[in-house]
Amino acid sequence: MSDSNVAVSKDYVDDSITFDNFNLDPRLIQAINKLGFEHPTLIQSQSIKLSLQEKKDIIAKASTGSGKTAAYCIPIIQSILVGKESSNSKNDNNNKIETVILVPTKELAKQVSTFLKDLTIYCGKFIKIVNVNDIINDKLLTTVLNENPEIIVSTPSKLLSILELNSNISLMELKYLVIDEVDLILSYGYDEDLEKLSNYLNLKQHMQVFMMSATLNEDINKFKFKFCNKPAILKLQDLDNQNKRLLQYYIKTNEYDKFLLIYVILKLNLIKGKILIFVNNLDRGYKLKLFLQNFGIRSCILNSELPINSRLHILEEFNKNVYNLLIATDESNEYDEEEEEEEEEKIGELEGEEKIEEEENDETKKQQKQNNNNNSKNKKKFEDAKEYSVSRGVDFKNVACVINFDLPTSSKAYIHRVGRTARGGKNGMSLSFVTIKNEWGKHKQSSLPSARKDEKILNKIERTQKKLGFQLEPYQFDKKQLDNFRYRMDDSFRSITQTAIREARLKEIKMELMTSEKLKRHFEENPQDLETLRHDKALSKIRSDVNLKRIPDYLLPPGARQDAKKLGFIPFAKNKKRQQGKKRGNGGKKKVDVLKKHRK
Numbered sequence: 001m002s003d004s005n006v007a008v009s010k011d012y013v014d015d016s017i018t019f020d021n022f023n024l025d026p027r028l029i030q031a032i033n034k035l036g037f038e039h040p041t042l043i044q045s046q047s048i049k050l051s052l053q054e055k056k057d058i059i060a061k062a063s064t065g066s067g068k069t070a071a072y073c074i075p076i077i078q079s080i081l082v083g084k085e086s087s088n089s090k091n092d093n094n095n096k097i098e099t100v101i102l103v104p105t106k107e108l109a110k111q112v113s114t115f116l117k118d119l120t121i122y123c124g125k126f127i128k129i130v131n132v133n134d135i136i137n138d139k140l141l142t143t144v145l146n147e148n149p150e151i152i153v154s155t156p157s158k159l160l161s162i163l164e165l166n167s168n169i170s171l172m173e174l175k176y177l178v179i180d181e182v183d184l185i186l187s188y189g190y191d192e193d194l195e196k197l198s199n200y201l202n203l204k205q206h207m208q209v210f211m212m213s214a215t216l217n218e219d220i221n222k223f224k225f226k227f228c229n230k231p232a233i234l235k236l237q238d239l240d241n242q243n244k245r246l247l248q249y250y251i252k253t254n255e256y257d258k259f260l261l262i263y264v265i266l267k268l269n270l271i272k273g274k275i276l277i278f279v280n281n282l283d284r285g286y287k288l289k290l291f292l293q294n295f296g297i298r299s300c301i302l303n304s305e306l307p308i309n310s311r312l313h314i315l316e317e318f319n320k321n322v323y324n325l326l327i328a329t330d331e332s333n334e335y336d337e338e339e340e341e342e343e344e345e346k347i348g349e350l351e352g353e354e355k356i357e358e359e360e361n362d363e364t365k366k367q368q369k370q371n372n373n374n375n376s377k378n379k380k381k382f383e384d385a386k387e388y389s390v391s392r393g394v395d396f397k398n399v400a401c402v403i404n405f406d407l408p409t410s411s412k413a414y415i416h417r418v419g420r421t422a423r424g425g426k427n428g429m430s431l432s433f434v435t436i437k438n439e440w441g442k443h444k445q446s447s448l449p450s451a452r453k454d455e456k457i458l459n460k461i462e463r464t465q466k467k468l469g470f471q472l473e474p475y476q477f478d479k480k481q482l483d484n485f486r487y488r489m490d491d492s493f494r495s496i497t498q499t500a501i502r503e504a505r506l507k508e509i510k511m512e513l514m515t516s517e518k519l520k521r522h523f524e525e526n527p528q529d530l531e532t533l534r535h536d537k538a539l540s541k542i543r544s545d546v547n548l549k550r551i552p553d554y555l556l557p558p559g560a561r562q563d564a565k566k567l568g569f570i571p572f573a574k575n576k577k578r579q580q581g582k583k584r585g586n587g588g589k590k591k592v593d594v595l596k597k598h599r600k
Helices: 026-034 042-053 068-089 106-119 138-146 156-165 182-187 191-198 218-227 239-243 257-267 282-293 308-319 337-356 358-386 411-418 449-467 479-494 498-519 564-569 576-585 594-599
Strands: 058-061 099-102 129-131 151-154 176-179 208-213 232-235 246-253 274-279 300-302 325-329 399-404 428-435 472-474
Touching (some): 026 068, 042 232, 058 068, 068 208, 099 156, 106 129, 106 151, 138 156, 176 218, 182 218, 208 218, 246 449, 257 282, 399 411, 411 428
Parallel strands (some): 099 151, 129 151, 246 428, 246 472, 274 325, 300 325
16 A cells, blocks of 8 residues: 555544445556555545536645545546546547646655655556656656656656746647645745646636645635645645644753653553654754664654655655654754844844944955855755745654654744644654753753743744644653653763764765665665565664663663563653552651751
């Protein structure tokens, strides 16, 4: 089954009909059966019926796990196959670009195109599918598009750049336009690209439009009126929100103790199942991986610096439970509009000084140029981040817990992150580390610039979640029990220097570049040789104590000593009953300090 096909909750399935009820092409039915689909989901049955029988535009609001991808892919493929038969009867052999599917990220583009190829496995020679984000060579891409493939999958910015550079490619006879994850596309700032793309479409002729989203708001309505003609709006009940399957916790701490907390939680297996950890920049991801590596905790890294083939393979293996711990870099957090405004103010101040003091003129211009360069780098970084996102639009399956090791810089980013768990009607939890404002910057080696605003961001998150019917609870535990592990954490952290991080980062990229080439054919030729392509190998041999990998009994809480099976069930909380029993045993009297008594 394709990665784009999220495990569907039974709550969404329409048991009253099967795909045979839609009179689909036999080749398409055969592919659907091969994928293991028996009954359509509610969103699929409505979308297929309205689009094929009534030729309606579709705007669908539905949760993850409801089968939205198949809801637009199946009717589009069916319509193309019917059109092919009629054109063959008229001896019309001119291929045309019939469908454009716009998605927010490269990863989602790959997932959707793979799913489309699964659906067209028995009619592939009649329907060509091109994922333009997959083709790096411009000449090859131009050649492929000049052949007019029936379906193009792309991010908005990539497609716009192609159309602006190549006037031979025409979308004026487009029959189907899909904007998938439209709310995310708009939140990434693709609205300008969509406006420009509309100039390359013939909006006067009838073009069937599919807009799939998790939310419907005023921004989406703007494009609804622009692209759609009396659309059918499908709203599937949000089962995840209704049943409150997501439990949300936070821990207020200092920056250094984040590493102590993550070590104890993972080493003692306090959270069961697959864990997705978010950090805010590339170096943090490698620092955390190296830190955990010292304790024998294996993890793999996911960030935009890795080759696309490696990123997709990591996702695939994580979804197959090859890895249970994934450290993901959410680089969209590195772009801060407030910081950009501060930089612009500084530039303005420098320009004022330039007029007043001529002696500092040259130096000021250099500083201004440097600041402008920094701004353009930040914007470029943001543009690159739009093409890559792990916080939403990527299909992570069966994630038990999302840990925000670094708190995101907005409440919207938080929603996207925690949305990676409790999907498709399943339970899940999130745990966020929040840096106390007064503690920020006290330990430079573990400090993160964005953490200065953590408490302010947490307040915004709490207000937003309250509106959605959720509540963040403080994670209760006894901090004294953590002190037993502190000296071991210190040893590990000291070994992770900036040089070690840089070397690990370079090694990982080199390793993944080699792996990326192998991935194209490796599993077909050597399906048994999985170990050579693992992504959670040790990055480098940093200086650390081998004994850090095991925990001696004397460090463990009493309930877990001599019984490894109990490790996953140790609550770091005070035992209230036990404390009450002690008080009763002493007759309620105040405990006497013997040494103090004798000193008197």
